[in-house]
Amino acid sequence: MKALNMVLTGVGGQGLITLAATIGRAAVLEGTHVLIAETHGLSQRGGSVEVYVRLGEVNSPLVPPGGADIIASLEIIETLRNLRFAGLSTTIMTDERLIRPNIPGISVPEVEEALKQLRSTGLRVMLIPAYRLAEKAGSIIAANMALLGGMLASGLLEGYITRSSVEKVISEMPARWREVNLKALDLGYAHVEALLGRR
Amino acid sequence: MPSRILGRPGEKVLLLGNEAIARGAVEAGLGWASAYPGTPSTEIVETLHSVSKDLGIHVEWSVNEKVALEAAYAAAISGVRSLAAMKHVGVNVAADPLMSSAYTGVEESLVVVSADDPGMWSSQNEQDNRWYGLHAFIPVFEPYSPAEAKDLTRDAFEFSSRMHHPVILRSTTRLSHTRGPVTLREAKPPVAKGSFKKNVQRWTVIPAHARRLRVELLERWGRIEEEVEKLPYNRLEKHSGGQAIIASGIAYGYVVDALNYLSLRDTVSVLKLSTTVPIPRKLVLDVLSSHESVLVVEELEPVVETWVKRIAYEEKLNTTIRGKDLVNRIGELTLETVTRAVAGFTGAEYPWKPAEAEITLPIPPRPPTLCPGCPHRALFYALKRAVNRSRVKAIYSGDIGCYSLGVMPPFEMQDALIEMGGSIGMANGFAHVDEDKMPVAIIGDSTFFHAGVPGLINAVYNKSPMLVVVLDNRVTAMTGHQPHPGTGFYATGEPAPMVKIEDVARGVGVKHVATIDPFNLKDSEKKLMDAIRYVAEEKKPAVVVARRACTLLIDAAARRRGITEPLYIVDQDKCTGCGICYNAFSCPAIIPLKNGKAEIDPALCTGCGVCAEICPFNAIRLARKGDPEWEKLWF
Numbered sequence: 001m002k003a004l005n006m007v008l009t010g011v012g013g014q015g016l017i018t019l020a021a022t023i024g025r026a027a028v029l030e031g032t033h034v035l036i037a038e039t040h041g042l043s044q045r046g047g048s049v050e051v052y053v054r055l056g057e058v059n060s061p062l063v064p065p066g067g068a069d070i071i072a073s074l075e076i077i078e079t080l081r082n083l084r085f086a087g088l089s090t091t092i093m094t095d096e097r098l099i100r101p102n103i104p105g106i107s108v109p110e111v112e113e114a115l116k117q118l119r120s121t122g123l124r125v126m127l128i129p130a131y132r133l134a135e136k137a138g139s140i141i142a143a144n145m146a147l148l149g150g151m152l153a154s155g156l157l158e159g160y161i162t163r164s165s166v167e168k169v170i171s172e173m174p175a176r177w178r179e180v181n182l183k184a185l186d187l188g189y190a191h192v193e194a195l196l197g198r199r
Numbered sequence: 200m201p202s203r204i205l206g207r208p209g210e211k212v213l214l215l216g217n218e219a220i221a222r223g224a225v226e227a228g229l230g231w232a233s234a235y236p237g238t239p240s241t242e243i244v245e246t247l248h249s250v251s252k253d254l255g256i257h258v259e260w261s262v263n264e265k266v267a268l269e270a271a272y273a274a275a276i277s278g279v280r281s282l283a284a285m286k287h288v289g290v291n292v293a294a295d296p297l298m299s300s301a302y303t304g305v306e307e308s309l310v311v312v313s314a315d316d317p318g319m320w321s322s323q324n325e326q327d328n329r330w331y332g333l334h335a336f337i338p339v340f341e342p343y344s345p346a347e348a349k350d351l352t353r354d355a356f357e358f359s360s361r362m363h364h365p366v367i368l369r370s371t372t373r374l375s376h377t378r379g380p381v382t383l384r385e386a387k388p389p390v391a392k393g394s395f396k397k398n399v400q401r402w403t404v405i406p407a408h409a410r411r412l413r414v415e416l417l418e419r420w421g422r423i424e425e426e427v428e429k430l431p432y433n434r435l436e437k438h439s440g441g442q443a444i445i446a447s448g449i450a451y452g453y454v455v456d457a458l459n460y461l462s463l464r465d466t467v468s469v470l471k472l473s474t475t476v477p478i479p480r481k482l483v484l485d486v487l488s489s490h491e492s493v494l495v496v497e498e499l500e501p502v503v504e505t506w507v508k509r510i511a512y513e514e515k516l517n518t519t520i521r522g523k524d525l526v527n528r529i530g531e532l533t534l535e536t537v538t539r540a541v542a543g544f545t546g547a548e549y550p551w552k553p554a555e556a557e558i559t560l561p562i563p564p565r566p567p568t569l570c571p572g573c574p575h576r577a578l579f580y581a582l583k584r585a586v587n588r589s590r591v592k593a594i595y596s597g598d599i600g601c602y603s604l605g606v607m608p609p610f611e612m613q614d615a616l617i618e619m620g621g622s623i624g625m626a627n628g629f630a631h632v633d634e635d636k637m638p639v640a641i642i643g644d645s646t647f648f649h650a651g652v653p654g655l656i657n658a659v660y661n662k663s664p665m666l667v668v669v670l671d672n673r674v675t676a677m678t679g680h681q682p683h684p685g686t687g688f689y690a691t692g693e694p695a696p697m698v699k700i701e702d703v704a705r706g707v708g709v710k711h712v713a714t715i716d717p718f719n720l721k722d723s724e725k726k727l728m729d730a731i732r733y734v735a736e737e738k739k740p741a742v743v744v745a746r747r748a749c750t751l752l753i754d755a756a757a758r759r760r761g762i763t764e765p766l767y768i769v770d771q772d773k774c775t776g777c778g779i780c781y782n783a784f785s786c787p788a789i790i791p792l793k794n795g796k797a798e799i800d801p802a803l804c805t806g807c808g809v810c811a812e813i814c815p816f817n818a819i820r821l822a823r824k825g826d827p828e829w830e831k832l833w834f
Contacts, residue, residue: 024379034380035378038376038377046567058456062373064535067534077562087552102786
């Protein structure tokens, strides 16, 4: 099975490691090989986070610049920062939420400017309002699952993991987050289905 | 979590590299594990903690790596299979017992896990600890994937047991923190109790014994060199193309992927090396004599490359040997750097073309930062004011912990920072050579116990005037909240004896010891100024303990127990846009608006209320009172 390379990005605390581990457990359920490289330690403290997920025939954990099939992001500045991983056929799935880096006196672009810049690249971009969808599902903590729902609906994960195995993994999570996560996954899925004109 | 590493034999589970190492140790019948937490090694012993009761084994957070290794060594020479885990620089702390452990050898397995950090993701250097193996005559095993990490750990225990010699299992950040599928195997029943057999000839390295032990060590090393040849993890995948790659540890995964992307997997031979010290000489000789050119791919230093070249010289072979001329020596290996090296070696074309997406918008950096509600921020703020108001020039002697982030603006209060415990150690030197300034050592609670205490004793004895501020947030925070001797509990949650920092300071002879709550800025500032005056006048060390728990612990506890946290808001009519709260105090929950006024993000605010104390215009006020229980969580 050809390798599928993903870069998941955002800010420490947004649930990217949980997102990656959910994909990983679903892959194990499907019998798909997977390697996930995470950033720990200092980077957890509100810094940039990049998680690399590789599915299929892979023996090493990192994604090369230009080698990502999917860049999935919960924060728009981090989306732009990680465009180096984009190749000609990369799909970018991102929330448009912008979180100000905590540096005194730093100048931060407007969301509109960031979106304009992103679109100017000519890459395939799908905006997923993961935070808004998660809030609707019951808690912004589930924004990662809304993003995952969108990724599943895009069809890019087909042959690697299925929605039902992801739901099975979520159903093993602590009870208080199960419902909201499943709901967020569903809303993210429906959002991208609508984007693709399937709903 | 615990259930995943204690699954049924045959079950396939997704494990972090460090969890896989823990499972490998369990499969080997481990009876003892000790460690001091340090990224990227922490999860090994954290995972073993989570299963210690189920298995009836001894697992502990030790006060530092030296003690962790000494204790594990004692268990191993008493017949218990033992593991000590540490980050690469932790091995420096434990180097003394490590060297001696090779001289005496061990009775049962001793596996020392060194988790190196190429790329320095969370470390002060990227030292390559395979050198320690060469230096100490201890074999170094290097797995390449989580699945292999599990099996190689188990077999490292078997090897150590068979050879009666310690083994270093070397991991790196990208292995320790990579998740992958791992198939569980049968676990040996753990043996946690042993019996030490007195044998002074063997277990005491006084010179007369050590001279004999050194002879025996080199004899044993010869047998180890033979044995590593037989390990199945070292293998030659031979093809007829005339070119071969020797790949050690994680490099093997990158090399295989690179060869696949370059369509060269069936052309170029690969020697997979999992024991880099000592190197399997016969296998290397086979590669050298049957190929025209060889590329050595390894992370960081040319350890394998040097040995391969030595073997070629000794055997009078003129095979072309390449390595660090093509492979990066600085930073970690990546699929990109290895593929470029392999492409350069074989003449193949590099496969990835990045999209030509021109980014003209300036992208602001996003370094890690102290969390909203972090007591360290309040302490830095109060300390800076106390130093300024005392009119002293401070040298902020820094240390390893979350508070290392004080090096960044707006505080910039870590002037020299080299290693664990160094804040107090260096302050001893600054105190006597730069008398115009006052050394202010800033050290965390866990770091104080780890290596700060000897420096403090030195300051008392050698009369080194310094202010030592111990930032006691009740936990080893940066590595993910492990308990330490000052916390009063164990990793299992059970109560433990509590060693009080103030008692230690007074016990070693510090006469001025104060305790402050950093959230009470006025009182903190006053007591810090008192301590500074004492140091200046008495020319002796003073200790101030700043005690407030890590905000992440409180946040998690409040959430778990359904306790409402207070919430603050900015009164936009009173806010003048002075920027003190978001610039000088720099709380990430306080966002500057376009007009310069401040706004508090309710999702980030932890309710600490320090911003309300610092606002000169009283523009920040309580919007929601917290539960009365909330305040009690902190202490």
